[in-house]
Amino acid sequence: MKIALLGYGRMGKAIEKIALEKGHTIVLRVEENNRAQCRDEQLAAADVAIEFSAPAVAVGNYRWCFENGVPVVSGTTGWLEKWEEVMAYCQEKQGGFFYASNFSVGVNLFFHLNQYLAKIMGKFSDYKVYIEETHHIHKLDKPSGTAITLAQGILDNHPGYKRWQLVHEAEMAEDVLPVKAKREGEVPGIHVITYKSGVDEIEIRHSAFSREGFAQGAVFAAEFMKGKRGVFGMDDLLSI
Numbered sequence: 001m002k003i004a005l006l007g008y009g010r011m012g013k014a015i016e017k018i019a020l021e022k023g024h025t026i027v028l029r030v031e032e033n034n035r036a037q038c039r040d041e042q043l044a045a046a047d048v049a050i051e052f053s054a055p056a057v058a059v060g061n062y063r064w065c066f067e068n069g070v071p072v073v074s075g076t077t078g079w080l081e082k083w084e085e086v087m088a089y090c091q092e093k094q095g096g097f098f099y100a101s102n103f104s105v106g107v108n109l110f111f112h113l114n115q116y117l118a119k120i121m122g123k124f125s126d127y128k129v130y131i132e133e134t135h136h137i138h139k140l141d142k143p144s145g146t147a148i149t150l151a152q153g154i155l156d157n158h159p160g161y162k163r164w165q166l167v168h169e170a171e172m173a174e175d176v177l178p179v180k181a182k183r184e185g186e187v188p189g190i191h192v193i194t195y196k197s198g199v200d201e202i203e204i205r206h207s208a209f210s211r212e213g214f215a216q217g218a219v220f221a222a223e224f225m226k227g228k229r230g231v232f233g234m235d236d237l238l239s240i
C-alpha cells in the first residue's frame with residue numbers, strides 16, 4: 001500500500017518504521033518546512049494518508065485529502081471544536097476519514113472498561129470521580145484527546161456528572177468531572193480514573209510503554225481505510 005505521511009515528527013517516524021516492516025511504501029513525507037512545496041499529484045499518488053501533525057493544521061490537511069480523493073487516518077488531537085465542519089466537508093467531497101484520540105488497542109479496551117465502571121459507579125453517590133493524565137513536555141494540547149474521550153465515556157454513563165473541566169485551583173461544582181493534566185519528561189501517556197469515597201478508592205489505569213502501540217494501530221487503520229469512503233473509528237476497526 002502507498003502511504004502519505006502528513007506530519008513526520010515523533011509519531012510520523014514511529015508509523016513509518018512499522019509501515020515499512022509490513023511491506024508498505026511511503027510515497028510522501030510532509031512536514032511544516034516542506035508543506036508549501038508539496039503538490040496535489042504527490043498526495044493523490046497515495047492509497048491512504050496518515051495524519052499526525054498539530055492541532056492548528058490538522059483540519060487543513062483533512063481538507064487537502066478530501067479534495068484529492070485520498071482517505072485519511074488521523075490521530076492529531078486538540079482540533080475537535082471543528083468536528084462538525086470536518087464532517088460536512090468530508091460528506092460534500094465524499095471523503096474517507098478515520099479518527100481516533102488514541103490508536104492503541106489497550107486504550108480502546110480501557111475506554112470500554114471506563115464506560116462499564118461509570119455505569120456501575122453511577123449508583124453509588126459516595127464515590128466522586130476524577131481523571132488524571134500524564135504526558136511528555138512537548139505535548140501542545142491539554143487535556144489529552146484520550147482524557148476527553150474518557151471524560152465523555154463517564155458523562156454518557158454516570159448521571160452524577162454533567163460536564164468535565166480541566167483542573168485549575170478554583171473550586172468545582174458537584175456535577176463537574178475534574179480532569180487533571182500533568183506534563184513530565186518524555187512520558188508517552190498515562191491515564192488514571194479514580195473513584196474516591198471517604199473510606200476507600202477504586203482506580204483503573206492505562207500506561208503506554210512507548211509510541212509503538214499508537215503507531216501499530218494507525219497502520220492497521222490505514223490498511224482498513226484503503227478504498228473506503230465515510231467516517232470510521234476504532235470500534236469499527238476492532239469490532240467492539
Ligand SMILES: NC(=O)c1ccc[n+]([C@@H]2O[C@H](COP(=O)([O-])OP(=O)(O)OC[C@H]3O[C@@H](n4cnc5c(N)ncnc54)[C@H](O)[C@@H]3O)[C@@H](O)[C@H]2O)c1
Pocket residue numbers: 006007008009010011012030031032033035052053054055057061074075076077078100101102103104141214
Ligand atoms: N491518536 C493517537 O493515538 C496519538 C498518539 C500520539 C500522538 N498523537 C497526536 O498526534 C499529533 C502529533 O504528535 P507528535 O508527537 O508526532 O508531534 P510532533 O511535534 O513530533 O510532530 C508533528 C509533525 O507535524 C509537522 N507539521 C507541522 N505543520 C504541518 C502541516 N501543515 N502539515 C503537515 N505536517 C505538519 C511537523 O513538522 C512535525 O513533523 C499530536 O496532536 C498528538 O497529540 C495522537
Ligand SMILES: O=C(O)C1=N[C@H](C(=O)O)CCC1
Pocket residue numbers: 077101102135139140143144145146147188189
Ligand atoms: O503524545 C501525545 O501527544 C499523545 N496524544 C494523544 C492524546 O492526546 O490523547 C494520545 C496519547 C499520546
